[in-house]
Amino acid sequence: MTEDILSSFRKRFNYTGLILAGPYSKELKHNLSQAIVHLEALERIGSPIIPYIAAWRPDDEHIWYEYTGLRLHSLLGLKTTDLAEAFRANIITRCLYRNQKNPPAIDKIIRNRSQIDSMRNSMRRVAERSGAVEAVYKIEANNGPVWLKDLARIEIHNRDGVVLSYGSLIDVTKEMLLEEKLIEVQSELSFHKENLEFIVIERTKELRKAQLDVVSRLAHAAAYRDGETGAHIKRLSQYCGILGRSFGLSKKANWALFHAVPMHDVGKLGIDDSILRKPGPLSSNEFEIIKTHCQVGADLLGGSDSFLLTVAKTIALSHHERWDGSGYPQGLTEWQIPLASRITSICDVFDALTSKRPYKKAWDFEDAVSEVTRLRSIYFDPKLVDLFMENLPKIKKIFQTNTA
Ligand SMILES: [Fe+2]
Ligand SMILES: [Fe+2]
16 A cells, blocks of 8 residues: 555655655554545545645754645645745745634744744754644745645654654635735834824924913013012022922922912013002002902913913912911912912012012021021911921022022
8 A cells, every 4th residue: 555655646746755665664654654545535525724744853954745735736836845945945934823722812923034944943843842833834936925824743753763744734825915914004004103193292392392481481571570580480490399399299280380480470560560660668559459460460370271371370379378367369378378379489488588679688598598487387388398498408509509
């Protein structure tokens, strides 16, 4: 029987049949012949599975095919004798699939050719150990790429010093081409998505920058009118930033506090020059008018969806409130006063004390600090005064750096 198979095999494929004609045991040759008969029968009934039997010696790199289904030859346009070399030379990509138990998800690893070359031997060892191979190969055939899914069972014949791989190939070219197309479309889509996200981020940055620019100009306009300097605004933001951070404000809240606080006196834009710039002491009537800058500022900054302007409005309205309720415009006490305004109040008074004005000299740093502590629980939130004292070295550094 072995001889019959060998001669028909040779006739059909011009193939030598290395095992059937070689120095191997009768038992091996018999089993192999039986297998070939079965595989040929399988092909004759029109199974979509393309069977093959490959062989190698464990200590040798060389693989050869003892049997290959006829459809494989027409699919690749190759003879059996050329198959091993064609597989070796023309595999573009090899995808390893491992079927997992439940659910039967597919774990796919795509290797490039150089990776495959370097792992060819170890893959074969794994196949010998596990007794099975599962893989998908992309082969550059004469008529274009062909994808083959391979499921093989490995048999080691120690006595004959040979390993046999009984495999079934399925042509999965259509599916894999579709998958490649899908990957291509997905990568194109993700590129567009990334591009859009980048544009949105850039626009948001631009808008935020424009918003901060306008806000800063508004704050400077108010300060300029009041005879304040840009340095006051800058120090105030930095002092408030230190207290806010130390209090544990979120990054976003502290960012808003830092940029909103320069607008605390924006309402002074609505106060008449004759009162605002009056060199002498103010009458009680004039002082009442000055007090309106809080509400005017809140009206100017209110009505916006912007978080920054909402914080700015709050500060403008209540930065003259005092812990003991003696402030204005609402006479709020303690925690009724919004946190941002309580922080602003300490820093604004401290900076006013250490600044030179037409009607007064600048106080020494230490004297102004003593005044802040004296006003603890009178004007100012005691906890915030404590934080102010804890951060005195940082406050002093800002004072020294930004005071001409
Ligand atoms: Fe004010
Ligand atoms: Fe101020």
